[in-house]
Every structure is written in structure tokens, then in C-alpha cells.
Amino acid sequence: MRGDSSARGQANLVALAVAVVVLTAALGVGLAIADGAFGDAERDATERATAASLAETLVHPDSSLSARHNVLNASAVAQFESWDLDNRHTALEGHDVTVRLDDETLATTGDTTAGTTIRRIVLVEERQSATRTPGLSGTGNPAVTLPRRTDRVVLTLDPDDDTTVSTVRIDERVELHNDSGLAGEHEIAVSPLETATLGIEANGELSEGDVRIEYFPVRTRSAVLEVTVDA
Amino acid sequence: MRDGRGQLSTPVAEAGLGVILIFAVVTTFALGVPAPDTQQAQLDLYAEDTATALSGEAPLHQDATRLTELARSEGAFEREHERADRRLDELLPDNVLYQIETDHGIAGMERPAGVPYGSTTIPTEHGDVTIRVWYA
DSSP states (O other): OOOHHHHHHHHHHHHHHHHHHHHHEEEEEEEHHHHHHHHHHHHHHHHHHHHHHHHHHHSSSTSSEEEETTTTHHHHHOOOOHHHHHHOOOGGTSSEEEEEEEEEEEESSSSSSEEEEEEEEEEEEEEEOOOEEOOOOSSSSEEEOOOEEEEEEEEEEEOTTTTTEEEEETTTTTEOTTOOOOOOEEEEEOOTSSSEEEEEEEEEEEOTTTTEEEEEEEEEEEEEEEEEEEE | OHHHHHHHHEEEEEEEHHHHHHHHHHHHHIIIIIIOHHHHHHHHHHHHHHHHHHTTOOOSSSSSSSSHHHHHHHHHHHHHHEEEEEEHHHHHHTEEEEEEEEEEEEEEEOOOHHHHHHHEEEEEETTEEEEEEEEE
């Protein structure tokens, strides 16, 4: 029994030591897991907030990319590149960011495979050139109404020698005038908000092909703008 | 014998209890923090963007925008709802379903119960128009 007593004391000490080691280890593992959980939650929130605000900035009417709210300008989109992310959106420094439109990557500043993505629905508008050669014949002052709205018109006049085109009106406003005759290519800015009607005042006969009108109607398609941020 | 058992088990039992306590706390961290509802925010953005796009589009017959036209009357809704349906289908990604509700009816898909959805309401001259979107 006396021997037992001393053995008991030793065993107790060992058990205490083991208990302290086990507890410390458990506490360490626990703290690591808790820290990881907090870190993940925080990182995710930061990424999400950054991605959401960058996406909002890009679709905002004042953004360099957009024409109106949620409407992107195709030529601005074509010019947008990684440089813009670094220099125009300096708050993104230290984050890896990728901006994609549908499946095309517009700009990227790093690998964002583990990042958080915000998607916005946008319209992409593009001005495409279209040409109209009105079937003019005989004398008179013909008027041509363009089928689509446009922001400018390129007018190519090539009348016969005995015909003089003196005035071109758009929506009753004189845009070009020359008493001795207009010829060649003229670019005229028109209101993109209303349909344009061209009035041509000619002294003599005009035939098809003498007047060529190039205009630039807007074509819109819908797309998904994806902003991915990896903090 | 009885003494030995009692002496040996106390610190071990305490350590065991301590470990259980610590892991109980850890479990609340690992499992207890609910994942943020990220779907909801994204769906709300989809709904808002769609509404913005539709608000910016010229109507076919009358009124200021496509949405106003849709909300105008029962007849207008009957006439326009298929077009609005098609437009939403074009705008939204394929994995997102939608419905558009006016005072005169609902166009689009039927929304299943219990599915998280994003919505936005646009007031128009003829009443509110609500767009709801959810993942397929």
C-alpha cells in the first residue's frame, strides 16, 4: 500500500501533464480553426464588396465604359484593358481582379480562380455603318428619311455635270449650302434622339447613285458582365 | 484499488471534459457561422439590371417605356406580355428564370415555393411592376 501511494502520486503527475498537453493542443487546434473561420468570412465579404462596387462603377452612367445606365459602349469596351484597372481604379491595388463580358476576358490583374464573382446584366451597344442609296430620279427636291436613328451622317454627293446640288437640309435645318454646287463627302452630326430626314435641293436631274448616305444606327445586344475579385 | 482508480481518473476526466468543451466552442465556429446568403444579393442585382434595361427601352405603341406600357391596362398586358417574356428571356442568363408581375397579370414562369429569389419593384404611372428572378 505504501508503494502504491508513491506510484499513485507519480501516475497522477503524469496524468496531469498529459491532461495539460492534451488541453493545450485542443485549444491550439480550436483557435486555429476559429481564426480560419473568421478569416474566411472576412475575406469573402471583402471580395464580395469589392467586386460589387467595381461592377456598379462599371455599369454606372458616368463610367468610362458605359453610354447609359447598364448600357456599355462597344468601342469603349474594346479599348478597356488591364491598364485601366490599375490606373483608374486604384483602390483595387493588392487585389487580383478579372473583368469579363460574356466569355471574353476584358481585363485581368492576376489569377482569380478562387475569387468571388458578381454578375451584372448589361446591354452592349454598337454603332454599325449602313449605307442607303436612295432611288432618285428626275427633277425635284427629294427627301429621304433614314430608317434608323443615327448620331451622324456621311453624305457623298456625286451629281452629273449639269446638275447642281445647292442645299442639304436635315429636319428642315440647312446643313450644307453652296450656290455653285456641293460635291464630295460631307460628314454631318445629327441628333441621335430623333429620326433624321434629309432634304436635298437640286437644280437639275438626280439619278440613283448620285447621293449616297452612310449612317450609323445603334445595335444592342445583351451580355453578362462578370467581375471577379480575389483578395 | 478503489483509491487508485479515483486518483488516476480525475485529471484525465477533467482533461477530457476540457477537450469536449473546447471542441464544442470550436464547432460553433466551424459550423455555427451560417454562410452568407450570396445568392440573394446576386439575384437582386439580376432583377434590378433587368428592370433598368426594360425601363430604358422605348415602347411599341404608347407611354414612356416598355414597363409603363405593360402596366397600363389589361388589354395592353395581353398584347405585350409575350414580348416582355421574350425580352426577359434574352436579357437573363440561361440559368435564371423570371416572372414579371403587374396589376393586370403575371408573365413568365411560375415561381416555385421555397426557392430563394431576387426581386425589384418599379413604380410606373399605372401601378407597380415587379420582376422576380430565381435560379433554375
